[in-house]
Amino acid sequence: MKSSYNLFLFVLLLFSGCKSAKQPILISDISQNSKKILQYWYQKDYDQDGNPGISLDKWYAQNKNKPKSKNITVAVIDTQIDKNHEDLKDNIWINPKEIVNNGIDDDHNGYIDDINGWNFTGTKNGGYIVWGNFEYVRFVRMWNPLFKNKIENEIPVKDLPNYKEYLRAEKILKEKTIYYKNLLKITKHCMVTYSLAKDSLKHYFPKEDYTYQELDSMYKKHKINNKTFGQRSDDKDTDFGTLIDGMMVNFEVNQKDFKQINENATQSDSVVNKNLNLNYNERISIGDNPDFLEKGYGTNNISINKEGYRNIQNHSTEVSGIIAANRNNNIGIKGIAENAKIMPLCISFSGDEHDKDITMAIRYAVDNGAKIINMSFGKEFSLHKEWVFEAFKYAEEHNVLLVHCAGNNGFNVDENPYYPSDNSFNGTKEVCNNFINVGSISSRLDSTFVSTFSNYGKQNVDLFAPGEEIYTTSTGNNTYVSDSGTSLAGPMVSGTAALIWSYYPNLTATEVKQIILDSGTAYDLEVIVPDTTDKKVPFSELSKSGKVLNVYNAMQMAEKVSKHKS
Structure with a gap:
């Protein structure tokens, strides 16, 4: 490299991406052969195809005549979403108890006209937060x-x-x-x-x-x-x-x-x-009291769908496509769960999410019928983690599963705090039993199997799922991109949980969690530890289960556990 400019600007470009590990690759910019790999590798089966995917295609191929599954609502706590995308528009949650734009809280849940969810970062003047402080x-x-x-x-x-x-x-x-x-x-x-x-x-x-x-x-x-x-x-x-x-x-x-x-x-x-400005406080424009938990602040606008705003929606749109893209319209991609409905709850902007918004979004999801809550965001500090812990317990009490991405810092989360987490990082035990933390793997069955950006931890990362070069829905004119990050590994697990519950509704959140962890695929590989250049350990040492998500195995195990309970 010729000058010090390079490193600074390269980091800036990485930083400016929303939450992903790197900038998305436009599918139109790559070869036809590469397109197929990017689009489908994570859905494949290792034994059948040689790809360390989640065996999704294998399960659907063998269950074409299975009775229709029931709808499952998945709350996606994230950025705004492109709710009009061709592959998502039919699978956005609709609040059946709310009358559209009548200015009344018809269902008395504390949120006016929350037809499709809620934007906790909406401002008093009808806008939304774009920039906010880091938590530190x-x-x-x-x-x-x-x-x-x-x-x-x-x-x-x-x-x-x-x-x-x-x-x-x-x-x-x-x-x-x-x-x-x-x-x-x-x-x-x-x-x-x-x-x-x-x-x-x-x-x-x-x-x-x-x-x-x-x-x-x-x-x-x-x-x-x-x-x-x-x-x-x-x-x-x-x-x-x-x-x-x-x-x-x-x-x-x-x-x-x-x-x-x-x-x-x-x-x-x-x-x-x-x-980074101590004197800048984005909370003022929202108009709430950040020191207290309360309902009703923010707006019902979960999708500002116009030029110049689309990057604000992209992250949630990518995440939601993996979970619930339409499997029957013969366009775009096929989501993991055929009858999943996405409940968009917006709390993310350029900066760190507020614990208040995380807490209230979780409570909203639970109170309004979500069975799974996907959280593809994270931060290294937590100002009010006690609020979040109580929300986790509230979700557990109501049989709701929490799925979180492990993070893209490339560090050990057993040693470095990363929130939200079911761990308070003070030596006490986990606060709940309904939380799954997900790391990212690549399609490479070699020492680089674990994504270089992925966080890991024998105690605090539960399992891994595909998170590199994942082809999914994107914002603007019904587009699709290939992107990478643990943010995309998390919804693999959320989609799988939705698929399990859509056929086996008698299972508890704790049972669904254990099924997903126990049914994963074990790989006998020595892998490079993400925050090192050449240190290798067995893949099984980087997560609690030591495994990779496997939909086919999970569905088989879920059927057995469900029948045993009946």
């Missing part, structure tokens, strides 16, 4: 009055756990603020030099058809002829070699025009002035 920023802001500039022996014993978390949060905030302020300077510099570089290169390439290799060759010649180049001082910003270098950076991070560079500068500016 909120943590520092909350505890600054008590802990700022204090040492440990000045802190009451009862406050020591929060004090230690405060110090951890404060350290991260300082590090990230320095990093992103430097990044902001760099992206602004790119904006200035891009036009200069483009104009200067026109002399050599009138059609602007230069390649990276041609720029690299020109850069090397300039460096030989001008030994002072590369000092990066202000008076060198317009040096021709520096301009070439900047244009090469744009190639390396796939920034091909000024609009994209400007968008990246806007992103980094928002990180500094919103995500």
